[in-house]
Every structure is written in structure tokens, then in C-alpha cells.
Amino acid sequence: MxxxxxxxxxxxxxxxxxxxxxxxxxxxxxxxxxxxxxxxxxxxxxxxxxxxxxxxxxxxxxxESREGLMAAVLDHSETDWQAQVMSGPPPLGPGADPWDRLLAFGRSRLETTLLHAELIREAGRAGTRSYAAYSFVAMHTRYLLGELGVTGDLPILATALLAPLEAPILDQQVTIEGFPLERVHAGWVDLARRIVGGDATRAPVD
Amino acid sequence: MxxxxxxxxxxxxxxxxxxxxxxxxxxxxxxxxxxxxxxxxxxxxxxxxxxxxxxxxxxxxxxESREGLMAAVLDHSETDWQAQVMSGPPPLGPGADPWDRLLAFGRSRLETTLLHAELIREAGRAGTRSYAAYSFVAMHTRYLLGELGVTGDLPILATALLAPLEAPILDQQVTIEGFPLERVHAGWVDLARRIVGGDATRAPVD
DNA sequence: ACGGTAAACGGACTATGGTCCGCTTGGTAT
DNA sequence: ATACCAAGCGGACCATAGTCCGTTTACCGT
Structure with a gap:
């Protein structure tokens, strides 16, 4: 018994x-x-x-598979990035106002994705989308959009805002079309501004 | 000689x-x-x-490769879609006002991508990005945004607008997260509205 | 300690994408 | 018509992802 x-x-x-x-x-x-x-x-x-x-x-x-192994390696190296977002110094971590956090987040995400581009590619479906990190990224984006007072279907809007930062799209723009990094980044900031709405971008900084 | x-x-x-x-x-x-x-x-x-x-x-x-073959098959079946956009009936083809054309374009693109989802996946890098159709899609989007009086970095904005309609992102939303198709579509229309700007969305319909 | 069992192990085996190279053939110049 | 040759051809061959199954081993109950 x-x-x-x-x-x-x-x-x-x-x-x-x-x-x-x-x-x-x-x-x-x-x-x-x-x-x-x-x-x-x-x-x-x-x-x-x-x-x-x-x-x-x-x-x-x-x-499971080669892709699974690559995804595991990827996950591993993303973990401390997550920690920075959750509890690191502002503006990426908590403490700054949501707009500044969103900008820092996008910038950091852009760089991280490019840094791991090959690994993400090798991880295939698992790397691009279902690797554990994605839900974290999406969740955080929804949160920030909420804080910024964005109304609408936040999960979908968050996806739209993150999509241009995904590896294949970035790869296309930077590697194939040859757009300079700063131009892509500026474009993303512009997108964020349009999604968040003109008023919210002017958080009371001073 | x-x-x-x-x-x-x-x-x-x-x-x-x-x-x-x-x-x-x-x-x-x-x-x-x-x-x-x-x-x-x-x-x-x-x-x-x-x-x-x-x-x-x-x-x-x-x-060249398996992916290349799949991309060729894909290209083939996208060709008549391109024809519809270039010279088919409105609102997808020419004749309707740009906003309506953009909406029809997005809707049609959404359906086409989902229809060919597996093939696009099998075509890998070639399928998602460099297959000949992509430059056409991007070009058309830039054109419509221009017609709608959108200002800014149009190539980048077009990419941002198209990104959520790319196969992997769509796959994530529909297959993995289980969002209903209509919700994803509504989200895209919302995105388009935010990118184009409030005023342009009210084209003089009546 | 001992024994039983389900999980884990290893490496031979299979399936498939991709390469290589000696042979064949369509196109062109004479 | 003939000769030449670059382009094309086929299928044996190689590399690597993924499977299978007989053997070993960690864990649990007694």
C-alpha cells in the first residue's frame, strides 16, 4: 500500500x-x-x-531531431537575455517608461536575432516560432502595448509588431536586399509609433 | 568573322x-x-x-536542390495570381481605389499563403523569401502605399505590412495558437489602418 | 542486499538529399 | 553532310538525418 x-x-x-x-x-x-x-x-x-x-x-x-537540438542550444543562449528583460537595468529592464522600454526591447531583439541568425535557421520551425522564448517575447510585447494604452486585439498587434523582427524577414532585408541595419531599425521604430498611436509616443519624460 | x-x-x-x-x-x-x-x-x-x-x-x-524544385512549383501556381492583381477585375485588380485594393490584396494574400503553406515550407528559404513572387508582392504593396499618400520609408513599411502575412507567422497564429482566421484577418486590416493613417482609410466610398 | 521492470543506451541499418564523372547529344560552323 | 564541342545526361556514389532493437542500467519495492 x-x-x-x-x-x-x-x-x-x-x-x-x-x-x-x-x-x-x-x-x-x-x-x-x-x-x-x-x-x-x-x-x-x-x-x-x-x-x-x-x-x-x-x-x-x-x-527529437537536429532542429530540436539546435532549438535547445538557442533556448539556452536566450535565457539570460530574458533575465535582462525581466530584471536587468532600464530601459530594457523594468523602471523606464513603457515607450522607452519598447524601443529598447525592439533594438535588443533586432540585434539578438541577427546574432543568432544561423542558429535560428538551423532550428527550423522550432527555432523561429515554437522555441520557448517566443511566448515570452510575445507576452512581454503585449504587456508593453497594454501599458502604453493601446487598444485593440493586443495578441495580434503584438505579432504584427514582432513579425518584422523575425529572422527570415530580417534576413531578407539585411542580407538579400542589403538595407543598412540602421534603416531597418528606424523603420521598426516608425512602425511602433504608428501602432502605438501618435499621442502615446510622447510619454511625459520631463 | x-x-x-x-x-x-x-x-x-x-x-x-x-x-x-x-x-x-x-x-x-x-x-x-x-x-x-x-x-x-x-x-x-x-x-x-x-x-x-x-x-x-x-x-x-x-x-539546384529540393527547395529549388519546390520553389519552382510554387512560382508556377502563383503566376496567375499575379495576373489577377495586374489585370484582373477590381478590387484586386486595377480600377478600385487604393484602399480597397489594399484590403483585397491582403485578404487574397492571406488565403493564398495558407493554401500553399506546406509547399512554402518545403521550399525553405527560396519559398519564403527569394522566390520570384516576393519582389512582385513587395513592389505592389509599395505602390499602393504610395497611392494612399503614405509617407516614410515605403520599402520598409511595405515589409512590415507584409510580414504578418508570411507563412511562418501565419502558421504560428492559425495552427499553433489557434486564432480563428477572421481574427487574424481583422488584425491585419487594423494594422493596415494604423500604417496608412486614420484619414486615408475613409476613402470617399459614396 | 536482491530482484524486477521500465527507461535508457548504442550502433548497425535505412532513406534521402546532393555530388561526380564518363558517356551522349543538340547545335553550329565549315 | 561532317566534324567538333559545350551542354546535357544518367545513375553509381557519398554524407547525413532519423529508426530499430537487443542489451544494459537506474530506480523502486521488498
Whole structure:
């Protein structure tokens, strides 16, 4: 009649065996290291497995697919960015007024996305959209728009404001069409102004 | 001292041999047929080659890669859409006022993108951005914004207006987040209104 | 400690995209 | 008509993502 006496209080994920967790860590480290050493494009699953000292099957069991692995690496390196937004110094972090925070947010997002462009591409669908970071970004944008008094369908408006900062669109503008970064950034600020509405852009700064 | 006496007036692409052109046609037909019969996801290059009755190497020589082939199929089915915009009946085609044309354009684009979603995905980078149709879409949008008297950096603003209609963003909203189509569409119209500016949205309809 | 079981493991195996190279052929000049 | 040759061709070959299954191992209950 006794029951398992440890953690499975929330039972959905039946917890991960210790060796499994260790291998996940080894693999993530190996992948990160290989990615920054050779670029995401040329990292193969066999190489990651070998570098981590595990079998290939293990890589796929832990991360589903190559895209999944890349998404995991990506997620990892976005985590501290999230921390900066949540609790770092203004204007990106809390403390500044919403308009300034929005501007800092857009700028930072632009740079981060370009920095990780290749990795995002390699992560495919998982990288662009469903990687855990996205919901955070969307949520924060909705919040800021709300603070700025924007009315309307905020989830949709937030998506519209974020869309031009997504990797493929940015890639098109910067790499293919060759627009200078500053021009793209200025365009985004203009978009934000139009979405937020003329009045809200003049927050009482002084 | 004699010179080639036929077409190479514009010499950049030295023209395509007749058998090459025939094979391109055979391959494109085979690919189109397989795509609509089995879905783009499960079409393999070997299958296309076999169906067209040519060797595999030929497929790659004509279309570079799988993505290239998919992009070609996509392009093909977008061509008549372009014709509708250029010379079809209003409000999508010429004749209606720019605001109504913009609305019709957005709506039509939304539907077309969703219709071809899988194909666009399979076409990868080529499908989302560099496939020939994109520059047409961007150009038309710039034109309409200009007609509506929008001022600012039109190429960038056009990109911003089109971005939420791109396949990955749409996919996210409709498939993953589960927003109803009409809500996404309404959101886009709202975005267009904000970008164009309040005054221009009230075109003298009656 | 011991034994049972479900999870995890590894690496051989398969499927498929993409390359290579020796052979063939359409087009052109003579 | 003939000769020449660049372009085109086919299919064997390679690299890599992803699957499968017999074996090993961490964890739990006794």
C-alpha cells in the first residue's frame, strides 16, 4: 500500500533518470561548443554524439531531431537575455517608461536575432516560432502595448509588431536586399509609433 | 568573322538547349502532379526523377536542390495570381481605389499563403523569401502605399505590412495558437489602418 | 542486499538529399 | 553532310538525418 515517496507530486512528466539528465547536459555542452567552434551549419549529429561520448540514438531520444537540438542550444543562449528583460537595468529592464522600454526591447531583439541568425535557421520551425522564448517575447510585447494604452486585439498587434523582427524577414532585408541595419531599425521604430498611436509616443519624460 | 546569327542579343543566359527545356517541363509537371497527389512533404527527388523519366542528376541540374524544385512549383501556381492583381477585375485588380485594393490584396494574400503553406515550407528559404513572387508582392504593396499618400520609408513599411502575412507567422497564429482566421484577418486590416493613417482609410466610398 | 521492470543506451541499418564523372547529344560552323 | 564541342545526361556514389532493437542500467519495492 505504500506509494512512491518522492517528487512525483506533479505527475505529468515522470521525471528523468539521472543518466538521462547527465547525457542531456553532456550533449548540450558538446553541441554548444561545436556550434560556436564550427558554425551551426556544419555540426552533424554524429559529431555531437561522438563529442559527448554517447551513442547517436541517445541524441535523438533526448532532442527529437537536429532542429530540436539546435532549438535547445538557442533556448539556452536566450535565457539570460530574458533575465535582462525581466530584471536587468532600464530601459530594457523594468523602471523606464513603457515607450522607452519598447524601443529598447525592439533594438535588443533586432540585434539578438541577427546574432543568432544561423542558429535560428538551423532550428527550423522550432527555432523561429515554437522555441520557448517566443511566448515570452510575445507576452512581454503585449504587456508593453497594454501599458502604453493601446487598444485593440493586443495578441495580434503584438505579432504584427514582432513579425518584422523575425529572422527570415530580417534576413531578407539585411542580407538579400542589403538595407543598412540602421534603416531597418528606424523603420521598426516608425512602425511602433504608428501602432502605438501618435499621442502615446510622447510619454511625459520631463 | 561571322557571328552567331540567332537570339543571343541579350547574352547573359546563353539560352537553353531543347532537350533541357523539355526535361524541365517534364520535371515540373511530374513534380506538380506528385505534390498535389501526395503532398509536398512526401515527394522525393528520386520519385520526381522517375516520374519524369529522367535521371536524378538532371533534376538537380535543372533545379539546384529540393527547395529549388519546390520553389519552382510554387512560382508556377502563383503566376496567375499575379495576373489577377495586374489585370484582373477590381478590387484586386486595377480600377478600385487604393484602399480597397489594399484590403483585397491582403485578404487574397492571406488565403493564398495558407493554401500553399506546406509547399512554402518545403521550399525553405527560396519559398519564403527569394522566390520570384516576393519582389512582385513587395513592389505592389509599395505602390499602393504610395497611392494612399503614405509617407516614410515605403520599402520598409511595405515589409512590415507584409510580414504578418508570411507563412511562418501565419502558421504560428492559425495552427499553433489557434486564432480563428477572421481574427487574424481583422488584425491585419487594423494594422493596415494604423500604417496608412486614420484619414486615408475613409476613402470617399459614396 | 536482491530482484524486477521500465527507461535508457548504442550502433548497425535505412532513406534521402546532393555530388561526380564518363558517356551522349543538340547545335553550329565549315 | 561532317566534324567538333559545350551542354546535357544518367545513375553509381557519398554524407547525413532519423529508426530499430537487443542489451544494459537506474530506480523502486521488498
Amino acid at each position: 505504500s506509494e512512491p515517496h518522492l517528487l512525483p507530486l506533479l505527475d505529468a512528466p515522470p521525471a528523468e533518470r539521472r543518466d538521462a539528465a547527465r547525457n542531456r547536459e553532456l550533449l548540450l555542452d558538446a553541441a554548444k561548443s561545436l556550434v560556436e567552434r564550427c558554425g551551426p551549419r556544419s555540426v552533424t549529429m554524429d559529431a555531437v554524439a561522438a563529442a559527448a561520448g554517447v551513442g547517436k540514438g541517445t541524441v535523438f531520444r533526448r532532442f | 561571322s557571328e552567331p546569327h540567332l537570339l543571343p542579343l541579350l547574352d547573359a543566359p546563353p539560352a537553353e538547349r531543347r532537350d533541357a527545356a523539355r526535361n524541365r517541363e517534364l520535371l515540373l509537371d511530374a513534380a506538380k502532379s506528385l505534390v498535389e497527389r501526395c503532398g509536398p512533404r512526401s515527394v522525393t527527388m528520386d520519385a520526381v526523377a522517375a516520374a519524369a523519366g529522367v535521371g536524378k542528376g538532371t533534376v538537380f541540374r535543372r533545379f
